[in-house]
Amino acid sequence: xxxVEQSPPDLILQEGANSTLRCNFSDSVNNLQWFHQNPWGxxxxxxxxxxxxxQNGRLSATTVATERYSLLYISSSQTTDSGVYFCxxxxxxxxxxxxAGTRLFxxx
Amino acid sequence: NAGVTQTPKFQVLxxxxxxxxxxxxDMNHEYMSWYRxxxxxxxxxxxxxxxxxxxxxxxxxxxxxxxxxxxxxxPLRLLSAAPSQTSVYFCASTLLQGGELFFGEGSRLTxx
Numbered sequence: 682x683x684x685v686e687q688s689p690p691d692l693i694l695q696e697g698a699n700s701t702l703r704c705n706f707s708d709s710v711n712n713l714q715w716f717h718q719n720p721w722g723x724x725x726x727x728x729x730x731x732x733x734x735x736q737n738g739r740l741s742a743t744t745v746a747t748e749r750y751s752l753l754y755i756s757s758s759q760t761t762d763s764g765v766y767f768c769x770x771x772x773x774x775x776x777x778x779x780x781a782g783t784r785l786f787x788x789x
Numbered sequence: 790n791a792g793v794t795q796t797p798k799f800q801v802l803x804x805x806x807x808x809x810x811x812x813x814x815d816m817n818h819e820y821m822s823w824y825r826x827x828x829x830x831x832x833x834x835x836x837x838x839x840x841x842x843x844x845x846x847x848x849x850x851x852x853x854x855x856x857x858x859x860x861x862x863x864p865l866r867l868l869s870a871a872p873s874q875t876s877v878y879f880c881a882s883t884l885l886q887g888g889e890l891f892f893g894e895g896s897r898l899t900x901x
Binding site: 778 | 820822824829830831832833834837839845847848877879881886887888889890891892894895897
């Protein structure tokens with residue numbers, strides 16, 4: 682089956698810094714989503730982005746489907762950005778496969 | 790606007806006990822699914838359903854049972870709980886095949 686790899690696995694930032702999280706996938710995908718899991722465990726939808734670029738405030742995402750990767754950009758990070766960021770992909774059926782996540786800690 | 794609702798939020802079981810995790814959605818989504826989340830492993834798909842009366846297995850289906858009698862509800866049953874089933878369980882739904890997934894708040898299960 683498809684493999685989803687996220688990097689880096691862990692990231693520590695000083696508040697105000699920028700970062701880029703990466704998601705590589707091993708096969709063609711029909712959809713791709715980015716989620717943020719906050720310290721209370723809630724999974725929050727960030728982007729539904731099978732291709733192209735989207736922006737939402739300080740966050741933006743780009744998916745290059747032909748090269749099988751997606752990037753999540755966080756600018757001017759805040760302590761509330763801490764948590765785990767997941768990339769999840771679907772290959773045309775109803776199965777969505779998750780990467781192992783990037784754990785982010787933003788220091789005040 | 791409830792979205793996806795899971796109950797209970799916390800549960801402790803003894804090995805061999807049975808229980809049902811409830812999941813309900815009020816968005817009229819056809820597709821619903823159950824995931825488990827273990828430390829460092831992301832979310833893994835247990836079972837999914839593409840509509841009332843239709844279910845199928847995901848990556849890790851062993852030890853779990855599901856049914857889908859209505860569009861709104863998709864319960865997950867553990868018939869004989871084992872310590873390896875200690876995990877956080879998430880229910881999700883989506884309107885369309887390959888569409889945006891929406892998650893419930895999770896159910897933390899501990900099996901002693």
